[in-house]
Amino acid sequence: MTSTNAEPDAPADEGREAAPLLELDGVGKSFGNIRALDGISLRVGAGEVTCILGDNGAGKSTLIKIIAGLYKASSGRYLVDGEPVDFSSPRQALDRGIATVYQDLAMVPLMPVWRNFFLGSELRTSVGPFRMLDSARMRRIADEELKKMGIDLPDIEAPVGNLSGGQRQVVAIARAVYFGARVLILDEPTAALGVKQSGVVLKYIKAARDAGLGVIFITHNPHHAYLVGDHFAVIKLGEMELDQPRSELSLDDLTHHMAGGAELDALQHELKREEETPEVAPLRGAEGEGPDVQKL
Numbered sequence: 001m002t003s004t005n006a007e008p009d010a011p012a013d014e015g016r017e018a019a020p021l022l023e024l025d026g027v028g029k030s031f032g033n034i035r036a037l038d039g040i041s042l043r044v045g046a047g048e049v050t051c052i053l054g055d056n057g058a059g060k061s062t063l064i065k066i067i068a069g070l071y072k073a074s075s076g077r078y079l080v081d082g083e084p085v086d087f088s089s090p091r092q093a094l095d096r097g098i099a100t101v102y103q104d105l106a107m108v109p110l111m112p113v114w115r116n117f118f119l120g121s122e123l124r125t126s127v128g129p130f131r132m133l134d135s136a137r138m139r140r141i142a143d144e145e146l147k148k149m150g151i152d153l154p155d156i157e158a159p160v161g162n163l164s165g166g167q168r169q170v171v172a173i174a175r176a177v178y179f180g181a182r183v184l185i186l187d188e189p190t191a192a193l194g195v196k197q198s199g200v201v202l203k204y205i206k207a208a209r210d211a212g213l214g215v216i217f218i219t220h221n222p223h224h225a226y227l228v229g230d231h232f233a234v235i236k237l238g239e240m241e242l243d244q245p246r247s248e249l250s251l252d253d254l255t256h257h258m259a260g261g262a263e264l265d266a267l268q269h270e271l272k273r274e275e276e277t278p279e280v281a282p283l284r285g286a287e288g289e290g291p292d293v294q295k296l
């Protein structure tokens with residue numbers, strides 16, 4: 001489990017101990033009798049990508065909803081900059097710089113890229129007694145901010161619905177960075193994308209990390225996670241199954257975990273045992289041949 005293919009004590013790991021942007025300490029969440037999360041501890045540092053992996057129903061969505069301020073934890077502590085917090089809404093989390101980019105992206109497909117960039121936070125200007133949208137300033141800023149992150153779109157006047165899925169994701173990432181995100185939560189941003197588009201998104205995950213943000217990257221895909229991750233957390237049935245920095249984990253280890261490593265090992269052992277046991281009478285379905293007819 002600890003085969004190494006990266007430098008031990010990489011800089012990303014050193015920063016973690018000093019001042020995590022965000023920390024969960026033994027967090028649990030129950031819905032009535034259903035225990036969705038139990039004893040989850042996690043630290044997210046500035047300038048690093050923390051990948052959260054897990055199968056369907058593992059508890060990933062519940063975890064990000066707690067971090068994003070949509071749910072309150074049933075137990076444990078949630079700290080931002082070392083201080084305990086108790087968010088009652090996503091607005092409160094956003095005010096502390098914790099932004100979430102959900103899969104559906106909350107964009108209006110028919111509106112231009114720059115309008116979507118400012119959706120819900122439009123800039124306005126006064127013209128006489130009227131407050132008008134400051135379209136010129138929004139266009140200019142959206143263009144500058146996208147370029148700053150190295151995102152080169154042919155036309156920011158184009159409806160956002162004309163962009164590819166990957167381009168829409170990166171517009172959402174640039175928007176969150178512009179509006180002051182310090183922690184960026186990305187909910188399966190590559191799930192619906194092909195290889196090339198996933199590559200585009202992964203590149204901007206790195207760009208956000210290099211801009212000093214703490215990125216939480218939720219994914220099912222260990223290959224995507226390993227291309228950008230500094231730290232890996234695998235959740236299984238609501239519990240933290242694995243929590244390791246890149247320096248202590250190879251892609252093979254991570255893939256093995258995601259493929260249900262322990263169960264597969266047990267199954268392999270079982271199959272091997274069956275192969276080794278002396279052959280039993282084969283069952284035959286052909287007419288006239290019962291299971292007692294043996295041809296050895």
Ligand SMILES: Nc1ncnc2c1ncn2[C@@H]1O[C@H](COP(=O)(O)OP(=O)(O)OP(=O)(O)O)[C@@H](O)[C@H]1O
Pocket residue numbers: 031034035036054055056057058059060061062063
């Ligand atoms: N609002 C809710 N009420 C009751 N049970 C819930 C609720 N939300 C989640 N659960 C349960 O909690 C567990 C974890 O669900 P969650 O959606 O967090 O998993 P997930 O890892 O995000 O899965 P997926 O990848 O399929 O989205 C599941 O058993 C789910 O049925």
